[in-house]
Amino acid sequence: MASKRAIQARKPTTVRYTIRKHRVSRLKEDSVPNGAMSRPLQASLNGLDGLNQREQPIAAAASVALHNALRRYGVEGEDAFLVLASRYLDTQKACRRDFSFFPVERGFAALNIVAHDKQVLSILDGIVAGDPQGRDLATWYQFFFGRRFREGSGKFFTPRTIAAAMARLLPVQPGAILLDPTCGGGTFLCEASRRWGSTPCRLVGNDVDRMLVGLTELVLALSAPAHHDLEFSCFNLYDADAELRNLRGKVHGILANPPFSLPLERVAKPGELFGLGYRNSDALFLDVCLDLLAPGGSLVCLLPHSLIVNSEFEQLRRSAERHWELCGVVTLPEGVFYLTGNTTTRADIIQLRKKAGRQQQAHKAFFANAPTVGFPLNSRTTYFGENSLDLIAGDPRVLECINATA
Numbered sequence: 001m002a003s004k005r006a007i008q009a010r011k012p013t014t015v016r017y018t019i020r021k022h023r024v025s026r027l028k029e030d031s032v033p034n035g036a037m038s039r040p041l042q043a044s045l046n047g048l049d050g051l052n053q054r055e056q057p058i059a060a061a062a063s064v065a066l067h068n069a070l071r072r073y074g075v076e077g078e079d080a081f082l083v084l085a086s087r088y089l090d091t092q093k094a095c096r097r098d099f100s101f102f103p104v105e106r107g108f109a110a111l112n113i114v115a116h117d118k119q120v121l122s123i124l125d126g127i128v129a130g131d132p133q134g135r136d137l138a139t140w141y142q143f144f145f146g147r148r149f150r151e152g153s154g155k156f157f158t159p160r161t162i163a164a165a166m167a168r169l170l171p172v173q174p175g176a177i178l179l180d181p182t183c184g185g186g187t188f189l190c191e192a193s194r195r196w197g198s199t200p201c202r203l204v205g206n207d208v209d210r211m212l213v214g215l216t217e218l219v220l221a222l223s224a225p226a227h228h229d230l231e232f233s234c235f236n237l238y239d240a241d242a243e244l245r246n247l248r249g250k251v252h253g254i255l256a257n258p259p260f261s262l263p264l265e266r267v268a269k270p271g272e273l274f275g276l277g278y279r280n281s282d283a284l285f286l287d288v289c290l291d292l293l294a295p296g297g298s299l300v301c302l303l304p305h306s307l308i309v310n311s312e313f314e315q316l317r318r319s320a321e322r323h324w325e326l327c328g329v330v331t332l333p334e335g336v337f338y339l340t341g342n343t344t345t346r347a348d349i350i351q352l353r354k355k356a357g358r359q360q361q362a363h364k365a366f367f368a369n370a371p372t373v374g375f376p377l378n379s380r381t382t383y384f385g386e387n388s389l390d391l392i393a394g395d396p397r398v399l400e401c402i403n404a405t406a
């Protein structure tokens, strides 16, 4: 009897999946014990990306264990991420839905490669159990992509502490349309969903990178409640024909960290700031947001510090003030994107409200300096730190500025 149990315990776990119109159904799964791994892994952080040690820590031991375990099957990079993402899909029934961008078939094909391995499944299930809403998935994505993803591509994710503080700067309105036009891993929309809570809203994510739209789609499918409608698209924000233009004049709130200061030679439809000669992505981003927002709508975004302080942008600032009310600026310290973006570019949080009419109205604005953001700056090695953004976002004087009606 004892030997029969031993044989059964060693029987490989079989999990096979079938996909119908991007709906996922599991055909057969033997039970997978949630216990300890059958054989200890020699874990070392050497050579691995430091993202597992940052302000959105994904468990260091789990990340090393998963990385090593998947490498034994030659599964790396995007496929390694898809294995984990598909295990979320498989186990979190709440997120069963039709996916337009997340590559469900490819994900389950990757998961099938390791689905017989109890050790791998145990690591995956431990990760999913520790973060059932998938809020760490963007960090995992960066972990598996490493520097190739970020360096020189302008593709990196905003640290969650900053995204959360920015979401708090949006005034909550029932039924609001909330957009991140360069949504990356969906961190802003995830935080907007948390801020809206029991209040209904429509969350719209767009990015030029299809895989990132898929990542946002998955993260929101896991984390957003049913009364938050979800919508996704994959368009070039700077293309005048982009379908995003369907939202023209309808959006109530935009949260974003767009690509900074990219020189743009020619665009399909130059807006006012671009037309002034500011031929870069920052000016065009402001033009596009003005076009998309409803009168009185709010833009809370990260933009280069130089835009706020350098004299070369004076004309841009003057012109912007004709269409926008400046609600506030939060100056961030240097180094907030050092780890995710490998850049020391300084950024500010800028809050603007689209004017409802042409007449000038007196309004209040806040100017705040945030010396700390919840994690150590210019560092790859430590975890949490003080977060002055929490104090700023909750300050009654700031709330007075953001809740003022246009």
Ligand SMILES: C[S@@+](CC[C@H](N)C(=O)[O-])C[C@H]1O[C@@H](n2cnc3c(N)ncnc32)[C@H](O)[C@@H]1O
Residues within 6 Å of the ligand: 154, 155, 156, 157, 158, 180, 181, 182, 183, 184, 185, 186, 187, 188, 206, 207, 208, 209, 212, 235, 236, 237, 238, 256, 257, 258, 259
């Ligand atoms: C700095 S990342 C920020 C991502 C995300 N909003 C966040 O903060 O985590 C900039 C994002 O803009 C996207 N992007 C770059 N150029 C774009 C374009 N022309 N249209 C739409 N998205 C674009 C990139 O793919 C990238 O995800």
